Amino acid sequence: MTGPTDHVVVVGAGLGGLACALHLAAAGRQVTVVEREAVPGGRAGRLSVDGYEFDTGPTVLTMPELIAEPLAAVGEELSDWLELTPLDPAYRAHYPDGSTLDVRTDTVRMAAEISRLCGPREADGYLRFVDFAGGLWRLERDAFIDRNLDTPLDLVNLSLLKLLGMGGFRRLQPKINQFFRDHRTQRIFSFQAMYAGLAPHDALAIYAVIAYLDSVAGVFYPRGGMHAVPKALAGAAEKHGVRFRYETTVTGVETANGRATAVLTDDGERLPADVVVLNPDLPVAYRDLLPGSRRPRRLKYSPSCVVLHVGSTRHYSKIAHHNIHFGTAWKGTFDEVINQGLLMSDPSLLVTNPSHSDPAAAPAGRQTYYVLAPTPNLDVAPLDWRGGLGRRYADELVGVLEQRGYIGFRDGIEVERVITPDDWAAQGMAAGTPFASAHTFSQTGPFRPANLHPTLENVVFTGSGTQPGVGVPMVLISGKLAASRVTGVAKNHGGRVA
Numbered sequence: 001m002t003g004p005t006d007h008v009v010v011v012g013a014g015l016g017g018l019a020c021a022l023h024l025a026a027a028g029r030q031v032t033v034v035e036r037e038a039v040p041g042g043r044a045g046r047l048s049v050d051g052y053e054f055d056t057g058p059t060v061l062t063m064p065e066l067i068a069e070p071l072a073a074v075g076e077e078l079s080d081w082l083e084l085t086p087l088d089p090a091y092r093a094h095y096p097d098g099s100t101l102d103v104r105t106d107t108v109r110m111a112a113e114i115s116r117l118c119g120p121r122e123a124d125g126y127l128r129f130v131d132f133a134g135g136l137w138r139l140e141r142d143a144f145i146d147r148n149l150d151t152p153l154d155l156v157n158l159s160l161l162k163l164l165g166m167g168g169f170r171r172l173q174p175k176i177n178q179f180f181r182d183h184r185t186q187r188i189f190s191f192q193a194m195y196a197g198l199a200p201h202d203a204l205a206i207y208a209v210i211a212y213l214d215s216v217a218g219v220f221y222p223r224g225g226m227h228a229v230p231k232a233l234a235g236a237a238e239k240h241g242v243r244f245r246y247e248t249t250v251t252g253v254e255t256a257n258g259r260a261t262a263v264l265t266d267d268g269e270r271l272p273a274d275v276v277v278l279n280p281d282l283p284v285a286y287r288d289l290l291p292g293s294r295r296p297r298r299l300k301y302s303p304s305c306v307v308l309h310v311g312s313t314r315h316y317s318k319i320a321h322h323n324i325h326f327g328t329a330w331k332g333t334f335d336e337v338i339n340q341g342l343l344m345s346d347p348s349l350l351v352t353n354p355s356h357s358d359p360a361a362a363p364a365g366r367q368t369y370y371v372l373a374p375t376p377n378l379d380v381a382p383l384d385w386r387g388g389l390g391r392r393y394a395d396e397l398v399g400v401l402e403q404r405g406y407i408g409f410r411d412g413i414e415v416e417r418v419i420t421p422d423d424w425a426a427q428g429m430a431a432g433t434p435f436a437s438a439h440t441f442s443q444t445g446p447f448r449p450a451n452l453h454p455t456l457e458n459v460v461f462t463g464s465g466t467q468p469g470v471g472v473p474m475v476l477i478s479g480k481l482a483a484s485r486v487t488g489v490a491k492n493h494g495g496r497v498a
Helices: 014-028 064-072 107-120 118-143 158-164 170-181 181-189 191-196 205-213 230-237 282-289 331-340 390-405 421-426 473-488
Strands: 009-012 030-034 048-050 052-055 084-086 092-095 100-103 219-222 244-245 252-254 258-267 268-274 275-278 304-312 320-324 351-353 367-375 413-419 459-462
Touching: 009 064, 009 084, 014 030, 014 230, 014 473, 030 230, 048 230, 052 367, 052 413, 064 084, 084 367, 092 181, 100 107, 100 473, 107 181, 107 459, 118 170, 118 181, 118 205, 158 459, 170 181, 170 205, 191 205, 191 367, 191 390, 205 351, 219 320, 219 421, 230 244, 252 473, 258 275, 258 304, 275 282, 275 473, 304 390, 351 390, 390 413
Parallel strands: 009 030, 009 275, 030 244, 092 320, 275 459
Antiparallel strands: 048 052, 084 219, 092 100, 252 258, 258 268, 304 367, 304 413, 320 351, 351 367
């Protein structure tokens, strides 16, 4: 980046914006974060209703070392800001035949669990998968994820040949099937492709790393919920001189002579800036804050979801903190949501029960539940969610839960909030999805929308819409990558500066 970079204005206090602010503060920049809400977090928000506490965004936390990294940049220790509890099991998978599989991050115990359910040959396949996926993650992180990629030529190195040799550019499901033969293990180690916006049959095998992070590296719960993560990052940033402007809505970026000069707010204020970092969903940032600039090409978006936040009198002893309930259908379910624009005829659901680990998430004797059902995004199917479909679908999902063992779930509901793709769109998410653009080959790595504006030399993007992509770990890395655009300081990979 050329020109002055002393004063940086970060628009949005999401995880990417906060990580970026910490790295910039560590590099001696004067940083102002402008956030429209009253609290930090962005998608990782918090909803409080009648004593029930709900995380409004991600609920699964992996790779806490990526939270520690921006804190360490300013000399802070993660343990001083967050209390993290490893979840055991990380997930409990519930299958249509009534069987269950506890996903444990201890490989010896997990192999024993798989052997119990599926036999010793399947357990051997699991151990081979752990070696494969762990090597894949280490290779991808150093060579491709944790660096800025400007052109496809940035991919050309020895690591690319290693990745090809590992089968990273094959399809995910066939690769998973090389290790697992039981449909139950095949599903639990490939469903994560939906996080990348694709069916396992269409995603590249490089996305096996998501299953590795979820199922092997460990899943954690922060005391106070996922919203405790942005609170911690914001607290540390403020301690180290970052200025926060909450309840302030940015309406545009002022530009002149190919540079951003200030951000403009809805109350008429002008905040001068040497550099502007934009944390809103990238396509929406272009549309709403940079209307006159060149936009990225039309993108293909990930599926969306309906989320039920439920405060309940009912407790279920056979569930874990995170639960995956698989329907009988598999490949057809992905096709319905991603290609046909239909609601799942045989839903697979994520049910998170935060009060299982943190009783403070609910009033005494009560429970909180977070139920997530993948749905088409608004580009694929602009369904009439506000016309009663949201309520009807929520009722249908409650019925599905009762059929799958949550006896009396409907009668136990004291508090309920239903979030639909229309609500995600209203919060500023393109195509009404919180999962950003899909990780197709043409939207991955250097082909994903860049974090450096093509014509405004001092405008940078962070968040899931840019490199490296979707998910809490990737968004935290995106904050560091955005900061390195400003400071010119980046990790050295094999003699090349990212």
